[in-house]
Amino acid sequence: VMVWLRRCTHYLFIVVVAVNSTLLTINAGDYIFYTDWAWTSYTVFSISQTLMLIVGATYYLTFTGVPGTATYYALIMTVYTWIAKAAWFSLGYPYDFIVTPVWLPSAMLLDLVYWATKKNKHSLILFGGVLVGMSLPLFNMVNLITVADPLETAFKYPRPTLPPYMTPIEPQVGKFYNSPVALGAGAGAVLACTFAALGCKLNTWTYRWMAA
Secondary structure (H helix, E strand, O other): OHHHHHHHHHHHHHHHHHHHHHHHHOOOOOHHHHOOOHHHHHHHHHHHHHHHHHHHHHHHHHHHOOOOHHHHHHHHHHHHHHHHHHHHHHOOOOOOOOOOOOHHHHHHHHHHHHHHOOOOHHHHHHHHHHHHHHHHHHHHHHHHHOOOOHHHHHHHOOOOOOOHHHOOOOOOOOOHHHOHHHHHHHHHHHHHHHHHHHHHHHHHHHHHHHHO
16 A cells, blocks of 8 residues: 555656646746846746756656656656647647757756766756756757747737836846846756755655655
């Protein structure tokens, strides 16, 4: 009974985290409605995707102990998001592109770290976290490139005018700290280590709770 209870808990965790990943990433890359705040949105979405990917992928990876399951988890996220985006599209939401599977290469790096360090959990947290955090904002740029014509779509689907306190300030162009990729990668590399540790801890907690 305990084995099946543990398995069911495990599958429940995977579904919950994967669904939440999908909800957080549903608009990631959809800069059509964020033309004024494109870079800000890009950075926030990159970080949210990084964290949701790594917590679920690390949990799954350490649960099975099999390198490759992090990539499988990223595939689950991708398929869920495709399904959700297709549903939105069928309801008339103006997407003109398909979300690219940006999580897969980052998850592959996580698997590679786990395999290369002979399943060392602490190396997975530190090296895996940094690699995923730094790589995903780069891959996420592919989503931005695939937007056909954001201005045309913005005019076709106008938004209400922003109140004065929300009016964006023109950024200084060319400064390193205004790079959304650098900002997303820097913040992601730090935060992803924490979330990788959380993914490992979720595993420990699950086992302890089930053993109680």
